[in-house]
Amino acid sequence: MFGMSEQGSPPARPTIRDVAREAGVSVTTVSHALNGKGTASEATRQRVLAVADRLAYRAHPMARGLRQGRTGVLGLDMRPLDAIGSYLPEGVDYFMRFAGAAAVTALDHGLGLMLVPDLTRSDIPQYAHGVDGYVVGDPVRNDPVLTRLLDAAIPVVTVGRDPGRPKFTDWVGPDDAYETERVLELLRSRGAENIALLAGTDDNAWNVDSEKAYRSWARRGGMPTRVLHIPEAAGEDGGRDAARRLLRGKQPRPDAIYCQTGRHAAGVLAEARRLGVSVPRDLLIAAGSDAQQTRLAVPGITALDLGPEDSGRAAVELLIARLAGDTTPGPIILPTELRIRASTGDA
């Protein structure tokens, strides 16, 4: 106490001790007054608040976090981040809307959201342990990040399920199978009889469940199936290549193509046009994920708007509920919007 060198000059940052000294009470009373705990009288409380305000006192989150064992910060595994440098705006659109909604939702609960670059690329960095829980998007089968976080006993909620963890139910997201059939039904109602699927190659539930639903739906409807697996990272080029094979190959030409990603769909559209295949007259196109490419294409491409804002919001809320001890079973299924555009023609 006598060694406190701050006696000579004001501290750079006021601490709870400064407030206690000026208010003439103990640090316990200051803490109680500021946090609505204990039994401080109203008069004491007001005095404390006034002093804290005058000194611009703010609790140090590190100290508080250390004592309380939680920090008030959530982590967001920023999975598509690596692609930014290579200029793949597919993830940009979806992810930003998702991250934005997540951040706002966190803030509404007085929490922060920390962007953590793709944890699949490196071990969990030191600072990333200082969060109360994580949101991870589109886990792949037996996702390594999910493994790490679960091993480290860090609470986690995913968007989409991990195909290799059927018992992990802390996830939110659309019913991919149902949504896929929804688009297929639209294509059928617009006259399609031979629908090809352009799937991605990531081993995540989105791809897995959508393809499974496609095959099941086609079989039940007595329709032919044709699936091409194109890496998500191939983007529009991948879509173009696939369209060439589908529209110029030896097999019967499909009259509709359902692409998982909007960029694949944009590539298919561009190549169809180049090959003289008219959309939507000769070929219908739809995408399982809305993006700038589907919105700005001419003609606009019908797409499932997966509602990244809803996903971000729901994921954060589920994580907060889990942190608060809520054990309501997951998953939380979210609706989507089917944005009908010219690529699927008129009714």
Next chain:
Amino acid sequence: MFGMSEQGSPPARPTIRDVAREAGVSVTTVSHALNGKGTASEATRQRVLAVADRLAYRAHPMARGLRQGRTGVLGLDMRPLDAIGSYLPEGVDYFMRFAGAAAVTALDHGLGLMLVPDLTRSDIPQYAHGVDGYVVGDPVRNDPVLTRLLDAAIPVVTVGRDPGRPKFTDWVGPDDAYETERVLELLRSRGAENIALLAGTDDNAWNVDSEKAYRSWARRGGMPTRVLHIPEAAGEDGGRDAARRLLRGKQPRPDAIYCQTGRHAAGVLAEARRLGVSVPRDLLIAAGSDAQQTRLAVPGITALDLGPEDSGRAAVELLIARLAGDTTPGPIILPTELRIRASTGDA
């Protein structure tokens, strides 16, 4: 010491005390061994590392941050975040590339990046004080967030300068005046003799310096000037309205329009087409910011790629340098790329 209930069962999360106990040394020696400090012998160090690895020990960032007075986390003021819910992807593209590069750069230095929703909307939340410094983009004149951060003695670097703070030099970004003239020179070289400027309404340096440069450049070249101020949030609709006024008004019709934002430019293009004005034959269009809209437009719109990745990288690096005590004077001027597309015709 005798009250330590963890004696009966292993702690949920190993602490440095557990490592010390098992390695048979003090906690000081563990800390030194793990952090490359002190004078631990090599044999002791190896023993400590082995125990720490076996116990999966990781320092608690809160405790470390409290002791060291820094956390290893940077904050990013996510200014356009609010617009996400209203589906304005203008900011999405630029911001995501910016934030992504910033996060990766931070990680490369072992630091984290926390997204903090627009601080202009609320006071700095508690958690947001637990960062070592901030990156703030496009400050407006006497930016309130900058004011708050500087008042709280939180280190800050901006992308773009604050027009009301000529003495604040901790910023990175392009030389907006120079870059504006560059585009104007291109338009002139393509035959333009009457260039209109579509500026934004945010009172930030980007708008201020670009307009000033435009007026100065036109006066020096004996060219007429015409400036319309359109709110950034008006997006393509704003661009369309402006084009109507410029192309249908009583004043002489411009033969080129330079738009600050890519969305304004896309709106101008759409309206010109609707009015039967051919681009680039009758009208040249250029944008001061590259975006999906400028890239995907038909014809593609010539635009300045402001290099958000470079900005994000440079801002984080300058902030890290400042935190390390580096006092090299700012600002750090960054180059841009002029992406020439069909909207400005051929050479």
Next chain:
DNA sequence: ACCTTTTACTAAAACGTTTTGTGTTGTATG
């Protein structure tokens, strides 16, 4: 042999907050 420096280690303080445990006083009730 003696003094100084280096090696190798430790105990305790420090960081700033919240929580636990306790004491005093006043009031209500049997």
Next chain:
DNA sequence: CATACAACACAAAACGTTTTAGTAAAAGGT
């Protein structure tokens, strides 16, 4: 009058790590 409870406050411990301050022993120099 005695007992129980509530109001109001405080001191100290707790949280987990890093840094400060110190000591014993070994090594090096004169």
